[in-house]
Amino acid sequence: MRPGSGWWLLVPALLLLLAAFVLPVGMMVPMSFRPYVPLVGITDGFTVRYYTRLLTDSYYLEIIGRTLALGFTVTLSTLVIGYPVAFFLARTRSRWRNWLTILIVFPLMLNLVVRTFGWIALLAQNGLVNQALHALGIVDSPVKLLFNFAGLLIAMTHIFLPFMVLVLIGAIQNIPRDVEDAARVLGASWGSTFCRVTLPLSTPGILSGSILVFVLSISALVTPRLLGGPTYQVMSTLIFDEFLQRLNWPAGSAQALLLTIMVLTLVYLSGRLARRTGAGA
């Protein structure tokens, strides 16, 4: 490497990545093909049964599907809720702006377990939400909001919203105001300007915010474990149990690798999408 080209600046980060990501994943590949015998442990040999089970058994397929569905819906709802907030914060000249931004980031300063328990208190059978719904006469019997999809969706949307908003604020601030003004002078109403100019030009932010939230939510462990309980599994809780409760490292490795492949594929596809929409302009 030519001295002064600056590549050496990457060395510490690359070493860390090698030690904490590439090596463990690399070790999981051979592990995932070794047979696990109950009461004996991991034995020598070669098997693909953990992969075939993962991709054919309806129990596992349901968990994979649920994980993906949760990732997509959490991403979508943080986007729908976060975009207007980010748009306001990126554009307002109010002196409250910095305080409002801090308010958005504030939940990140609280411990995740505490926030998740907060949601348990709110979403339980006799929690605040159900009491309110009952008092308003909207429901007769309590709605089940814990240990199911709805509860996870609500809590994870809240937990990952700040990431989406922060990424979107940056992207929206990068859109030159002149370009929007040009559209309006050319005869586009506010709504038309938003749909044809502002929204397309926020695509880079929408994509990177979505990737971030999606990856965070399909790999989240604490919230699904606490709000989903022991039976309502997603992939991360499944991997956790496989490794630490059933001690079946080969099965856990196969599941972890599948999750990694899913994430990488998605990041790759959205990168292609970003280039094709010319969002990098």
Place this chain on the structure above:
Amino acid sequence: MSGAAPALSVRRLRKSFGAVVAVDEVSLDAAPGEFLSLLGPSGCGKSTLLRMIAGLVEPDGGQVVLAGEDITRVAVHRRNLGLVFQSYALFPHMTVLENVAFGLRRRGVAEPELGPRVERMLELVRLGPLGARYPRELSGGQQQRVALARALVTEPRVLLLDEPLSNLDALLRDEMRVELKRLQERLGTTMIFVTHDQAEALILSDRVVVMERGRVEQVGRPEEVYRRPATPFVARFLGRANFLTGTVAGSEADRTVVALEGGSLSIVAGPRPGLTAGQAVHAVIRQESIRLEPAGAGAEAGPNHFAATIVFHAFAGQAHHYVIQLANGRELEVAAPGAALPLARGARTFVAWRPDDVVLLPGGEPGPGGAR
């Protein structure tokens, strides 16, 4: 100005941002087909005025009247104006064709009619074959031509231009000036052009509006504002001028005599009724109005003929720049034709200027500084 109804009128338009008054009761008329420049230093309110006309900034008071119709409260997108930005402000996610078609599509122009109109406009700005490109694939000059085409294709009632040439390098800027002027003559579009570049304003405009601190200092044809500045600010802002302060010593039918500060010298200016003896004045003399007459050349001494010493010389291509010192110690800037033989520093010479080239501005307070 012709007798036709103005294409655009601005009446007592006012805007302040906090405590700063950006535009202070400005009134203007632009005749149909006129090229009107708003000229002034940055922060003089020219861009704010333009943005109020466009509807992007809401005025605190006053009116914007477009062809007789009060549009002060009309929404931006219903004004049917064109606006060209310094930053070009092209839509980066659309091709050149889509950029130019944008305004027509918003007006609901049908596709069969739209295609040829866009093509014709791209031909006009000499961008015919580049329609499929994206803005980022174009040079600065090409991008600004797309911006022009995009604004002109909708046939706006008035085209507003906000420092459109300021982001281009010098050569390209000269080229675009010519192109813009020819385009305007060909299409006959009324144009309001904001600039801080006095040369640009003089070259392009039918009339120039010189602005300072939110107010209009002078409105006139380029020759008028250049040769007959109404205020010291205008004299200073347009071209380089020497400022001499003094008092009126005598006002006659054919000439005015001004005794310069310091007492020993007096200069002669053209007739200027309205000035009375003893009144304080600024005498403004453009640097190119001063002739150098090397010792012994012209024997007979007319008015404004003084002995001088060269204290500085620099060659600038089109002209020699000199600083000369008069007998009373006063220094003047002189621009002599570049073809003339240069005079060395320290050389003794004579300077002279015609009385008609002296502009007298009544001034209680002397303008800041002397020669610029």
